[in-house]
Amino acid sequence: MMIKQLHKLFFAALFLTVGLSSCKEEEIGEAEDIPGLGGDEWVQGPIDKWILDSLVTPYNISAKYKWDQFEFGNITKTLVPPDESQVVPLLSTIKKAWTMPYVQEAGKVFYNKFSPKFFILSGSNEYNAEGSVTLGTAEGGRKVVLFGVNLFKIKGMAGYDAARDSSFVKDWFLHTIHHEFGHILHQTVLYPVEYKAVSRSLYQGGNWINWSDNDARRDGFITAYSSLNFDEDFVEMIAMMLTEGKAGFDKIVNAIPEGTSPRGTTKAQAQAALRQKEAIVVAYYKNTWKIDFYSLQNRVRGSMNKLF
Numbered sequence: 001m002m003i004k005q006l007h008k009l010f011f012a013a014l015f016l017t018v019g020l021s022s023c024k025e026e027e028i029g030e031a032e033d034i035p036g037l038g039g040d041e042w043v044q045g046p047i048d049k050w051i052l053d054s055l056v057t058p059y060n061i062s063a064k065y066k067w068d069q070f071e072f073g074n075i076t077k078t079l080v081p082p083d084e085s086q087v088v089p090l091l092s093t094i095k096k097a098w099t100m101p102y103v104q105e106a107g108k109v110f111y112n113k114f115s116p117k118f119f120i121l122s123g124s125n126e127y128n129a130e131g132s133v134t135l136g137t138a139e140g141g142r143k144v145v146l147f148g149v150n151l152f153k154i155k156g157m158a159g160y161d162a163a164r165d166s167s168f169v170k171d172w173f174l175h176t177i178h179h180e181f182g183h184i185l186h187q188t189v190l191y192p193v194e195y196k197a198v199s200r201s202l203y204q205g206g207n208w209i210n211w212s213d214n215d216a217r218r219d220g221f222i223t224a225y226s227s228l229n230f231d232e233d234f235v236e237m238i239a240m241m242l243t244e245g246k247a248g249f250d251k252i253v254n255a256i257p258e259g260t261s262p263r264g265t266t267k268a269q270a271q272a273a274l275r276q277k278e279a280i281v282v283a284y285y286k287n288t289w290k291i292d293f294y295s296l297q298n299r300v301r302g303s304m305n306k307l308f
Helices: 046-059 084-106 108-114 162-188 205-210 213-217 230-254 267-289 293-307
Strands: 020-025 062-064 118-121 133-139 143-146
Touching: 020 162, 046 062, 046 084, 046 108, 084 108, 084 118, 084 162, 084 293, 108 162, 133 162, 143 162, 162 230, 162 293, 230 267, 230 293, 267 293
Parallel strands: 020 133, 062 118, 118 143
Antiparallel strands: 133 143
């Protein structure tokens, strides 16, 4: 799924934020013949042992970091392999801030049943003709592609800059995986139909790319990309609520400026829409999956705070 925002924070024009991106989505399919779980062969090394011990054995998840252009769908795009020194830090971060919070809150049976089973890593970003950047893609609910791996840095890595890199990792990698997992959940059991009524007349379709996040929030959308359609709105809410935490999400809602948006939405209406969407997400997790969303949110943010 691609997710949009102009990432102004990093390395001049090289890094883009979660506002200017998007995601590609397919219906959930069967987890059959997954490469890396018995299919592909290469000389195994320390990275492969870490993946086996940390992901394959406990969660039946594998990751492919050896280069294979055909894994990325569009072979016309210019991409580069991931630096192998980046692989374990990235996957370890995803495990700490996505896998473990869900396992601790919902249980290993739930997580193993619904989690994607195969990660593909690209060292570089995938740029699109209309100006967006693909942060990640999900195919059939079982395969997730992550781009920009060579830009990843967390505390303890050479060149780490807390002000720059913590936001980048949160907005790029962790937002993406929580967004994609949200799609898997709603494709399995659809969210309540009431969600579609909250902002029904305000969705932008493909015009989302011309909006900033601040513009979108004035009309009751948590990000510009969430204004694409109902499904993206729902999973963007999940991703933002989890990665920003309760305090961060409240800060975003409270920061909506006074006045009326160009499309006629008042501050009170925009805030009410976001709070209504928040309540539906929380109820969906509780009623459908027996998950306390706010507890999950605390676990995710607690894990992220240790990483940055």
